[in-house]
Amino acid sequence: MARRPLPRILSSGSAQLARSREIARTAADSATDVLHPLITITRGLRQLAATAARKWAATPKDRRGPALFLIVGCGLVVVLIPYGPLVALISVMAAAAWKGRVRTPVRTGPDEAETGRLQALYEALVPYFSVAEDPAPLFAHGGEWSKAFSGYEFDGNGRLTRLSVKYPAYFTDGESESRARIEKLLHAKSGRGREYLFSWDEEGNQLVMSVLPALPTSIAAQRFVTVPGETVLGFTDADAVQRTVPVTEGEETRDAPPVVWRTGPRSTEPHLLVVGEPGSGATTLLRSIALQALQHGDVLIIEGSGTGEYACLTGRTGVLALECGLAGALAALEWAAHETERRLIAANRARQAGHPVPEDTKRPLWILLDRPSILGHLAAADGDTDPQQLLQVPLRHGRAAHVTVVVAEQFDSLDALTEAVRTHTRARVVLGPATLEQVESVLGVEPHTTPTTEVPSGRGYARLGTGSVLRLQVPATPDPYDETTSEAHRQAVLDLLPERLERVEAAAPDPVPAEG
Known part of the structure; x- marks a missing residue:
């Protein structure tokens, strides 16, 4: 019967423990929401205020004046109608209770698929970040990826969007060929078809890989605010x-x-x-x-x-x-x-x-x-x-x-x-x-x-x-x-386009009569 390596068993146990803690925390939050409705309403009000602040920040400056006038007008109408303030207060409390009824679970670690991706990426970097003379290698086959990867982020499809890699001090990060090999490997293992940015910190022996968003193509030609030159x-x-x-x-x-x-x-x-x-x-x-x-x-x-x-x-x-x-x-x-x-x-x-x-x-x-x-x-x-x-x-x-x-x-x-x-x-x-x-x-x-x-x-x-x-x-x-x-x-x-030039055509000379 084949035995699993000890580091892999520890990694799997840590992931199960993290998931158990997450389930327990979610259950505790649900119990808290039942026992204390005020907490739910407060959390909902905070989320509604954050949503309103984001929408206000996204509103163009030339439209903020009319929007503010409309909000003030609606507030005056609510105040003047019978039972308007009471109805508005009940509506806001109900919306806050609905918004804050469920607390978004906080992830404490990667799931099983993401852990497999990080472990595979760690194993692929071992030949580049390890030497036989190192008594305590940071990168070793079967080692723990959590010691080398200090930060990571995934998108909705489970692909890496950001990764912080700590590498040994003896790695030749000052040579462009060595850096190019690492960048090519990370690019291939993290998914092609995207544009990656690699930031090397030679002093701290740290590499940060991040996926860059696509630049917008919707900006058309126009008069830009520039000075001559x-x-x-x-x-x-x-x-x-x-x-x-x-x-x-x-x-x-x-x-x-x-x-x-x-x-x-x-x-x-x-x-x-x-x-x-x-x-x-x-x-x-x-x-x-x-x-x-x-x-x-x-x-x-x-x-x-x-x-x-x-x-x-x-x-x-x-x-x-x-x-x-x-x-x-x-x-x-x-x-x-x-x-x-x-x-x-x-x-x-x-x-x-x-x-x-x-x-x-x-x-x-x-x-x-x-x-x-x-x-x-x-x-x-x-x-x-x-x-x-x-x-x-x-x-x-x-x-x-x-x-x-x-x-x-x-x-x-x-x-x-x-x-x-x-x-x-x-x-x-x-x-x-x-x-x-x-x-x-x-x-x-x-x-x-x-x-x-x-x-x-x-x-x-x-x-x-x-x-x-x-x-x-x-x-x-x-x-x-x-x-x-x-x-x-x-x-x-x-x-x-500038205006067209006005062309003044010279009058053609009268033809000379032929001598008969």
Whole structure:
């Protein structure tokens, strides 16, 4: 007859004892409720007050005034009618008695299925957190998982949502390879398809794994509360940034944590590189940047794919040019290089003469280049100049001249980017499904979360300079001419478009009569 290991017997006995205590506590609470109805009513009043406080906190600020007026009006009606206060008091007491009649049992430990998951996870970590020379190993086959897991939480489906792991001091947590092995194991054992955050405390030898909620995709393009020189790339987790901006979702307004990119002469990340697969939302991000840039500056758009994704901006105020062909792109970028030089020379001469810098040199100029590798291949086939070569002057001197360059490219064409683009685009964004290696190749470091294989359009990561990697969700900014776009998102983009330019066509000269 096979004998069960002693630790497993102790663990099972502890779980049964905890369940027995929980049943006894529930029975005692029920007896207390029968003997003391006042306790039940008091508990119900406390729960009703907490519910009212939560609903009041969730009410938008612009609706609190009418709601308070309605409450006061109802109170006056109750006071004025005969026996109104008495009926209201009886109704509140009855609702409180019904609300507090059953006390929610407090769980004192995991159930049998959850205990099995924790034990299996503990056994899987033994080869990574133990060595043969350790006289008292924290992780050992058949050991007690409660000594290593100081905290845990499960969702309604019995899957882990949070886990605190204490590991030995000799574990090489300073090496990225060692941490990656542990994160990969925990990700696989805790359930795929979710995004996990791993927080390593090297000083306390503690690892906290938590499941991150999905970022909302319902925020559409709109006028964000920013100052000139600030661009909202998207939105991230509330604890990742120290700022919020009011946003409108449908008919409600709430505060959301944005990823703000600052440009201009004082910016340390004056240019941006966006990388993603087809359908990842890179064009959506560039369209969102263009709509925000047109509030205070001019925009020059070069679309290498030629699919007409920016057709809604054609002929709008502030849009200097929208080029899809190679010849037009070369001419527009050559003008942008000369304009950058002109601004630098004009500003330098004004400073030397002691005069203010001319206003035309301070108006922001944005150069949006989508898929430059396609134009580069066409230029190589025709023997022309690669359009990226004309970006060297705006990239090197654009910060001082109020010129900002945004480049969007796909993963399979990153090798086609020039050294100037790679060096001067210190703000980076990765969108769409990507591996940790792909994210690290663009951002320079791996994210602290685990990328998922299926993500909505506009979901990814952002890193501004040497800052931390942030999760990102781009605001919905679709092409308003796309028939598959929802009416709400289409109208949101149309409301942000500048007015069309009034074109004055020159009168055609009268034809010269032919000599007969």
